[in-house]
Amino acid sequence: MRIGSLAPARPEAVAEDAFERARLLVAEDLARVNRLVVARLESRVPLVAELARHLVAAGGKRIRPLLTLLAARLCGYAGDRHIGLATCVEFIHTATLLHDDVVDGSDLRRGRASANAIWGNKAPVLVGDFLFSRAFQLMTADGSLRVLEILARASAIIAEGEVAQLETTGDLTTDEARYLAVIEAKTAALFEAACRVGAAVAGRPPAEEEALGRYGRHLGIAFQLVDDALDYAADPGRLGKGVGDDFREGKLTLPVILALARADGEERAFWQRTLEQLDQREGDLERACAILARHGTVGATLERARAYGEEARQALSVFPPSRFREALLGLVDFCIARAY
Amino acid sequence: MRIGSLAPARPEAVAEDAFERARLLVAEDLARVNRLVVARLESRVPLVAELARHLVAAGGKRIRPLLTLLAARLCGYAGDRHIGLATCVEFIHTATLLHDDVVDGSDLRRGRASANAIWGNKAPVLVGDFLFSRAFQLMTADGSLRVLEILARASAIIAEGEVAQLETTGDLTTDEARYLAVIEAKTAALFEAACRVGAAVAGRPPAEEEALGRYGRHLGIAFQLVDDALDYAADPGRLGKGVGDDFREGKLTLPVILALARADGEERAFWQRTLEQLDQREGDLERACAILARHGTVGATLERARAYGEEARQALSVFPPSRFREALLGLVDFCIARAY
Numbered sequence: 001m002r003i004g005s006l007a008p009a010r011p012e013a014v015a016e017d018a019f020e021r022a023r024l025l026v027a028e029d030l031a032r033v034n035r036l037v038v039a040r041l042e043s044r045v046p047l048v049a050e051l052a053r054h055l056v057a058a059g060g061k062r063i064r065p066l067l068t069l070l071a072a073r074l075c076g077y078a079g080d081r082h083i084g085l086a087t088c089v090e091f092i093h094t095a096t097l098l099h100d101d102v103v104d105g106s107d108l109r110r111g112r113a114s115a116n117a118i119w120g121n122k123a124p125v126l127v128g129d130f131l132f133s134r135a136f137q138l139m140t141a142d143g144s145l146r147v148l149e150i151l152a153r154a155s156a157i158i159a160e161g162e163v164a165q166l167e168t169t170g171d172l173t174t175d176e177a178r179y180l181a182v183i184e185a186k187t188a189a190l191f192e193a194a195c196r197v198g199a200a201v202a203g204r205p206p207a208e209e210e211a212l213g214r215y216g217r218h219l220g221i222a223f224q225l226v227d228d229a230l231d232y233a234a235d236p237g238r239l240g241k242g243v244g245d246d247f248r249e250g251k252l253t254l255p256v257i258l259a260l261a262r263a264d265g266e267e268r269a270f271w272q273r274t275l276e277q278l279d280q281r282e283g284d285l286e287r288a289c290a291i292l293a294r295h296g297t298v299g300a301t302l303e304r305a306r307a308y309g310e311e312a313r314q315a316l317s318v319f320p321p322s323r324f325r326e327a328l329l330g331l332v333d334f335c336i337a338r339a340y
Numbered sequence: 341m342r343i344g345s346l347a348p349a350r351p352e353a354v355a356e357d358a359f360e361r362a363r364l365l366v367a368e369d370l371a372r373v374n375r376l377v378v379a380r381l382e383s384r385v386p387l388v389a390e391l392a393r394h395l396v397a398a399g400g401k402r403i404r405p406l407l408t409l410l411a412a413r414l415c416g417y418a419g420d421r422h423i424g425l426a427t428c429v430e431f432i433h434t435a436t437l438l439h440d441d442v443v444d445g446s447d448l449r450r451g452r453a454s455a456n457a458i459w460g461n462k463a464p465v466l467v468g469d470f471l472f473s474r475a476f477q478l479m480t481a482d483g484s485l486r487v488l489e490i491l492a493r494a495s496a497i498i499a500e501g502e503v504a505q506l507e508t509t510g511d512l513t514t515d516e517a518r519y520l521a522v523i524e525a526k527t528a529a530l531f532e533a534a535c536r537v538g539a540a541v542a543g544r545p546p547a548e549e550e551a552l553g554r555y556g557r558h559l560g561i562a563f564q565l566v567d568d569a570l571d572y573a574a575d576p577g578r579l580g581k582g583v584g585d586d587f588r589e590g591k592l593t594l595p596v597i598l599a600l601a602r603a604d605g606e607e608r609a610f611w612q613r614t615l616e617q618l619d620q621r622e623g624d625l626e627r628a629c630a631i632l633a634r635h636g637t638v639g640a641t642l643e644r645a646r647a648y649g650e651e652a653r654q655a656l657s658v659f660p661p662s663r664f665r666e667a668l669l670g671l672v673d674f675c676i677a678r679a680y
Contacts, residue, residue: 045500047507099465102442125439125465126502129472133496136476140488148480148488156473160385162466167387 015337018330019061025327026069029083033065036087040134051127055094063223063331064194065090070331071198071212074324081201084138085147089194091135092151096158096190098128146200154193161185165251170276172260172268174252183224184217191220211318215328218312223335225305228253229298230338232289244285250275254304256288258297267291302336309336355677358670359401365667366409369423373405376427380474391467395434403671404534405430407559410671411538411552414664421541424478425487429534431475432491436498436530438468486540494533501525505591510616512600512608514592520561523568528560551658555668558652563675565645568593569638570678572629584625590615594644596628598637607631642676649676 023030043049065086072082101124132155139148165182168174195216199209231246232255246253252275260271270287273279292298309332319325363370383389405426412422441464472495479488505522508514535556539549571586572595586593592615600611610627613619632638649672659665 043500045504045507048500048503051503096469099469102462102465122442122506123503125442126499126506129436129439130496130499130503132469132472133492133499136488136492137496140485140492143485145480145483145485148476152473152476152480156470156477159466159470159473160383160388163388163391163463163470164385166462166466167385 012338015334018337019334022066022070022327022330022334025323026066026073029069029073029086030062030066032083033062033069033086033090036083037090040087040091040138043130047123048127048130051123052131055098055127060094062090064093064190067191067194067216067219067328067331068198070324070327071195071216072201073198074212074319074322074328075199075202075204075208077198077202079201081142081144082198084142085197085201086194088135088138088142088147088151089190089197091131091138092155092158093190095128095131095135096162098124098131100162144200147197150193150196150200154189157185157189161187161189168252170250170278171252172271172276174257176254176257179252179254179257180221183221183228187224188217188220191223192216208318211315214315215312218308218315219332219335222305222308222312222332225254225301225308226335226338229255229301229305231255232292233298244288247274247285247288248280250278254301255292255297258300259292259295262295262297263291306336309333352678355674358677359674362406362410362667362670362674365663366406366413369409369413369426370402370406372423373402373409373426373430376423377430380427380431380478383470387463388467388470391463392471395438395467400434402430403563404433404530407531407534407556407668407671408538408541410664410667411535411556412541413538414552414659414662414668415539415542415544415548417538417542419541421482421484422538424482425537425541426534428475428478428482428491429530429537431471431478432495432498433530435468435471435475436502438464438471440502484540487537490533490536490540494529497525497529501527501529508592510590510618511592512611512616514597516594516597519592519594519597523561523564524557527564528557531560531563532556548658551655554655555652558648558655559672559675562645562648562652562672565594565641565648566675566678569595569641569645571595572632573638584628587614587625587628588620590618594641595632595637598640599632599635602635602637603631646676649673 041049041052043052068086068089069082072085135151136148139151161182161184164178165186168178168182192213193216195212196209199212228246231243231253233243247256256271256275260268263271270284270291274284274288312332313329316325316328381389381392383392408426408429409422475491476488479491501522501524504518505526508518508522532553533556535552536549539552568586571583571593573583587596596611596615600608603611610624610631614624614628652672653669656665656668
């Protein structure tokens with residue numbers, strides 16, 4: 001909490017602070033979402049319930065359901081339905097995470113040391129399907145065709161985005177436009193849908209749903225840009241995420257795309273070997289980071305994130321000032337400032 | 341076609357004949373479903389469209405959408421909506437097939453020789469998600485919450501059934517009841533849902549939807565029982581499917597479960613080595629088939645399939661005789677007789 005002169009000086013503390021304030025504002029709603037998440041994971045098949053509970057109940061930031069809750073409140077919604085719909089959003093997110101994790105066997109084994117070979121490959125796919133189906137059951141019980149439309153569309157776009165990302169993996173011709181199309185689909189579509197659902201449940205006119213959708217989409221792009229920047233710069237201890245995951249998988253993210261555009265022959269050969277051919281050796285990640293630093297592309301990526309964050313802020317200007325609008329603006333700060 | 345004394349004498353020809361007659365009865369509807377399948381697979385991401393088209397448009401028997409079409413017609417439905425809903429059923433089926441295929445890397449490589457390691461594991465999962473999402477988009481556009489309820493529930497049950505099957509894999513304590521619960525979920529639930537959707541789109545009273553649901557569920561169980569029997573008996577050339585897939589994967593299907601109940605010490609040791617420990621050697625499949633033959637468990641499995649087929653027939657007795665009822669009864673013959 002930020003109390004007068006005790007306000008934290010470090011930018012990352014400011015970010016955490018904005019995030020915590022947003023969470024506190026709908027703390028009771030969030031607690032209800034968490035309870036519903038656990039309750040709706042019940043299954044006749046013990047393994048499903050166990051795995052799903054482990055994955056979903058274990059947590060995460062819950063930023064997407066938070067968007068639904070805040071958007072609904074911003075729109076003056078005073079009922080109960082946003083709880084169930086925020087839960088749907090979280091289930092869809094978790095399902096996509098699970099399916100995203102299904103990479104080659106070795107990665108899976110690293111993540112799931114105790115599971116045998118069949119289990120390790122199959123369970124995340126099937127439990128993801130279960131969560132996805134549960135989400136659609138919850139939406140159907142809610143009964144809003146508009147909400148179903150928003151989230152079914154987002155789910156299709158996410159799947160397309162993930163495939164588009166596969167296509168760009170190791171492909172050094174990937175340009176910024178193609179990269180942006182990928183992150184808009186794989187990340188921003190669900191941020192946008194989460195916000196739209198909040199407006200839809202409140203029965204607000206299309207212009208407000210549109211504005212919240214624009215906020216969510218730009219926030220999602222900013223969020224992913226920061227994520228991709230951090231992958232070449234983060235302090236692994238602080239974020240619970242390793243540096244270099246994208247590099248190791250040969251993903252073409254913006255820091256690399258911008259560096260490729262400025263690469264000399266030697267650098268180009270380096271990217272070809274490491275990302276195109278996935279022939280990586282000791283010290284390659286450090287060299288990649290050094291090249292990015294030389295061209296300043298991590299900073300340029302964060303600069304773009306700030307611009308998208310600004311777009312997100314602008315989108316909210318159609319709403320009158322309120323605690324909820326402040327909280328949503330604070331989430332932009334959170335998404336950007338966590339990079340520092 | 342069966343024309344007087346030219347009627348084929350072989351049972352499998354009778355089965356094919358019943359199936360072809362059912363298809364011919366709604367040939368125009370089926371052609372529209374096929375066109376819609378192709379049209380709704382369009383995607384901004386070329387790889388998605390290409391893969392999905394390859395997988396769905398390549399065909400298969402289309403027995404599940406056929407059930408929706410025939411059930412709708414049996415209920416006197418004269419509109420167009422059953423075309424889109426039959427397409428949803430086919431998309432959900434294909435999505436589950438794709439996800440079912442995601443087993444260990446070696447199996448995937450066998451099925452997809454040209455794909456590299458990342459591609460081979462990820463694409464089927466993501467394109468499955470895409471098909472699944474498309475199905476829910478189509479249903480939402482149709483606008484029936486009852487249909488959404490039926491198919492979202494079936495999807496969740498299928499995922500649970502697949503996980504339950506994982507749990508029984510290699511587990512020699514699996515009994516007949518547990519096996520039946522698995523196939524009811526993984527196979528019969530979608531047969532049931534496909535039929536229920538036909539009644540729902542026609543706006544028929546609950547009793548008729550219930551009767552069609554019961555028909556579909558029992559037909560689905562019979563279908564899977566025959567499938568599992570054929571896996572230890574089929575002529576690979578004729579069915580386009582190898583014998584012994586279940587054996588190689590350590591699946592506990594009814595022919596083995598029944599044989600285990602009658603096993604002596606030596607046989608039990610054999611099943612422990614081959615299915616529990618998956619330590620399989622040259623000649624093991626032949627020995628497994630010989631053990632099943634000695635106990636007559638493939639025949640006993642088919643006997644149960646016939647009993648479920650009879651239940652399916654009985655369920656249709658609430659409907660007055662019609663060409664559509666005949667066709668649905670013929671599909672029972674098809675499901676059973678293809679084993680001979």
